[in-house]
Amino acid sequence: MTNDSHLFYPEYKNEMMQLYEGKMIHQFNHYFGKARYWVIEKDARKAVLGRREDKGERLDYQDYRLGFRKIARNTDERTMISTIISSNFHAENFQSVKMYNESGNRILSYHILCYLCALWNSFVVDYLLRMRVSANINFFYVYQLPIPCLTEADDVFFPIVERAAKLICTSPEFDDLAREIFGPEATAASIGATDPLERAQYRAQLDGIIAHLYGLTEEEFAYILTTFPIVKQDVKDAALAEYRALMPLVPDPELWNLIQNSETLNVEFKATVRYNLKTQLPDKTMERMVLKTVAAFLNSEGGTLLIGVADDGKILGLASDYSTFGKRPGKDGYENWLTSLLLDNIGKIFSPYIGIRFYAFAGKEICRVDVITARQPAYVKDGNQETFYIRTNNSTRPLTPRETGTYCLEKWKNGANEIKDTR
Secondary structure, three states: OOOOHHHOEOOOOOOEEEEEOHHHOEOOEOOOOOOOOEEEHHHHHHHHHOOOOOOOOOOHHHOOEEEEEOEOOOOOOOOOOEEEEOOOEEOOOEEEOOOEOOOOOEOOOHHHHHHHHHHHOOHHHHHHHHOOOOOEOOHHHHOOOOOOOOOOOOOOHHHHHHHHHHHHOOOHHHHHHHHHHHOOOOOHHHHOOOOHHHHHHHHHHHHHHHHHHOOOOHHHHHHHHHOOOOOOHHHHHHHHHHHHHHHHHOOOHHHHHHHHOOOEOOEEEEOOOOEEOOOOEEOOHHHHHHHHHHHHHHHOOOEEEEEOEOOOOOEOOOHHHHOOOOOOOHHHHHHHHHHHHHHHHHOHHHHHHEEEEEEEEOOEEEEEEEEOOOOOOOEEEEOOEEEEEEEEOOEEEEOOHHHHHHHHHHHOOOOOOOOOOOO
16 A cells, blocks of 8 residues: 555546455455545556566456455454455455466366355354454464365355355356356346345354354354354344254264264263263263273274263263363363373373264264274273273173183284274
């Protein structure tokens, strides 16, 4: 805005191109404000190329570009304000994604632009970003954002892309983008969402889908929404309602398959680890059941333990276990506690063989413990005694000292087995 100001004209003349500034856009809105300046294309193009020879190659300004406002505060209504603009030059306070390499070849599809725009404008990503910035956003912060790398093979990719495209394609200059997303017959006039109520619905749907994409529970997403105090409550309520509406529709396919196939040699369900559902009281004996299962997986062929799932496959979640802590631990606290329980009672040497993950499933959290076969016997401590367990069919059983000796000799007779990773 300073060094190139000699290129800017306050009035439009024939064949000039408008100069985009950050203040001209809002979320999914490419013309939130009017242009203050105009530029002559050949002069601005020369400034962009610098010392490079102009060989007529296609440059970024000649195509759609995804970008965001550079000037943004974490106390504003929204911190990340992003959209896609049509072919025009832009000022430095509108930060844009690079579209073409030096050979003039496009390196990003319009699908990816729409996908990223949707995620950047979501409450979830905005929440992550506003914890890092104070007054300005640049790509140093954007590169740190955890963005799921979806492709066309992912079921949720196109629902996100299509909704974002409908919010962006609201004028004829976006006809080409509309055709690439929706097909050769599409135009901005035919697919664009211009009605305020329709736009609000699409935005709420995107926020609900993206909250699921990040594996958030309803409680976690509801908390994120409370960190946007200036946003109207009905907007936040609509996003939460869409999240709830999607809950039965977005289970993790692999997790769903494990639950549907019931308990097996390599799969075990536990409703709780700390809470007795019959007595409705905390119960330390519940912990030992999990220790037995994990040790048995280590000593057998590995397996997966799902906590928060009843024996019949019903999803119960972790709320009962959480209630036994003085302060609700959340995923991190629960994972730390469970890790300590397993390693303190089975052995820290088995840490590389055990992985713990969490899933949001139908609005409830499930803890998944993946175990691979250990290279040495694993025993469960019980006071001054240690017990050896194995898996047989879909159950866990202890071995006598003699059985243990025979089993270990046979399984580990050639030293350390090659590990088969079942995670």
